[in-house]
Amino acid sequence: MNTCPALMVSAPASGQGKTSVTAAIARHARNAGRRVRVFKTGPDYLDPMVLERASGHPVYQLDLFMGGLAHCRALLAEAAATSDLILVEGVMGLFDGAPSSADLAEAFGLPVLAVIDASGMAQTFAALALGLQNFRRDRIRLCGVVANRVGSEGHGRMVAEGLPADLPLVAALKRRQDLALPERHLGLVQALEVPGLDAQLDDWARAWGEASQGFAFEPVRFDVEPQAVVPALLAGQRIAVAQDAAFSFIYPANLDCLRALGAEVVTFSPIAGEPLPRCDALWLPGGYPELHAPTLRANAGFFTGLREHLALQKPLLAECGGMLALADTLVDGDGAAHAMAGLMPGSAKLQKRLAALGMQSMAWPEGPLRGHTFHYSTFATPLAAIATAANPNGGKAAEALYQQGSLRASYVHHYFPSNPEAVAAFFLNAET
Structure with missing residues (x-):
């Protein structure tokens, strides 16, 4: 059994900023000298390209349908043995799909950080956050929320109103159009096509560090999965x-x-x-x-x-x-x-x-x-x-x-x- 601080970053829907927040956390930890492994829930190629640049390590999929429970467990256990922090970016909304990000968090006891786009709302932010917290409270645990794209410090204070002590506002990240990633028909533009991406990731990391002071990552225990030996059927090919x-x-x-x-x-x-x-x-x-x-x-x-x-x-x-x-x-x-x-x-x-x-x-x-x-x-x-x-x-x-x-x-x-x-x-x- 391997233990490592770990966190799932999810949201109530797509487009809330999960990838940018996950990348910011990864880059901030990496810049601090920590070994970071990032995983992506479900099938995706474009988000992992950004997350790989942020963390400095290839990003693998955790998918309970494509790979199965044992395969996902083995990937996490291997990462826990060699890393200081594991981040898992969710897919779509926290409870969307079958299997969902929530199913993955439940399977491996991952605490969930919810990213919510706060633009266009104030105190309703807390109602949405509480809904996420309580929907399957007996099986998954939200450890906090991030208010993304807030307009000002005052806006950040308003969205925090009504949040209970066990669901803190971890960070209020200001809207920065200059830091938005370009998109095309299949999603984000590929990382290798974005000039200045590393400088942008460092800006995200600084914003996260300034907004999230005092946030502590929780250790999670990951069972080691005995791996079936794959026969060398393609030897010499x-x-x-x-x-x-x-x-x-x-x-x-x-x-x-x-x-x-x-x-x-x-x-x-x-x-x-x-x-x-x-x-x-x-x-x-x-x-x-x-x-x-x-x-x-x-x-x-x-x-x-x-x-x-x-x-x-x-x-x-x-x-x-x-x-x-x-x-x-x-x-x-x-x-x-x-x-x-x-x-x-x-x-x-x-x-x-x-x-x-x-x-x-x-x-x-x-x-x-x-x-x-x-x-x-x-x-x-x-x-x-x-x-x-x-x-x-x-x-x-x-x-x-x-x-x-x-x-x-x-x-x-x-x-x-x-x-x-x-x-x-x-x-x-x-x-x-």
């Missing part, structure tokens, strides 16, 4: 992974899984003009190919390398944006059509409204995998699906799985630790 601003939606746990299976993982950047490296298998993860379509097209060696890879019947897994890059054409958000690799028949098109969102359970021929889907594009292809995902919460999102030769593609972002053996079986022998 070299797996290439596209990784840059166009293909960036990569869970660190997925790379860990491939390495645990014995694979040598090599990354390359198509938009930097790098060719496909020598490899036995290839993974094209999701990202923003629509924002970099002309650059991808200009790297003729990339598309040629993909064609040669498939001609040799080597496995290629393409997820979401990775799949769109293989299409005949890709129509971006401005309506411009771009010729893509032409290795998967069909056309993809960006639209203004959300096309699909939700957790996914997919029955691969090699075994079941779990993951999620989140995209604003549509993809029309004559290929027939070899499988269709199911949404565990009964939502409409049910993505198709396509297979053409040694190519497998889907809108689903798969979580490899949900079935390492199935992933290994595909990368070893992608049969039609």
Whole structure:
């Protein structure tokens, strides 16, 4: 059993400022010389990029559906053994979804700090905070609240009125438009695309330190989870992974899984003009190919390398944006059509409204995998699906799985630790 100060940062809804507050706490602790590990509840790629820059350590997902209880417990226990502080950013509102952030907090005894956007309210702030505190008071515990985006010191005092002694106002953070992070259709702009992000994180850290004086993090005990030995099924295999601003939606746990299976993982950047490296298998993860379509097209060696890879019947897994890059054409958000690799028949098109969102359970021929889907594009292809995902919460999102030769593609972002053996079986022998 490992003990470490730990905290979940949640909110009553999305858009309250969870990521900026979590990043501020992480950066403040890191600047003070503490070893900080940050986790993100649920499927997300963009918030973790900011949190990684803030903490100086890769951010892993804690998801009771995708990874399961034992997997989450093992990640937390490992972090507790090597860290001085663990932060877990929640997803959506505290009680939203199944499983929810509250379910995760309950499972591991994490105290919850609630971030509430105080703009446009005063004493009602306390009513909202008390509702969060009392809704499942017997199973989770709020240790305090943060009033985010207050307009003045007087506004900060007003929102604190009515809060009980066991639910203190930990910090009142002033509205700073100059410190807001830019966003686009899938969420925050990627951290690597935000100039001056480190200076911004230091500003957030200073604001947190000045506003939260006296706040103490509580120690939490984390049970050590015995890990099942993952067989080295991919020993001797070299797996290439596209990784840059166009293909960036990569869970660190997925790379860990491939390495645990014995694979040598090599990354390359198509938009930097790098060719496909020598490899036995290839993974094209999701990202923003629509924002970099002309650059991808200009790297003729990339598309040629993909064609040669498939001609040799080597496995290629393409997820979401990775799949769109293989299409005949890709129509971006401005309506411009771009010729893509032409290795998967069909056309993809960006639209203004959300096309699909939700957790996914997919029955691969090699075994079941779990993951999620989140995209604003549509993809029309004559290929027939070899499988269709199911949404565990009964939502409409049910993505198709396509297979053409040694190519497998889907809108689903798969979580490899949900079935390492199935992933290994595909990368070893992608049969039609």
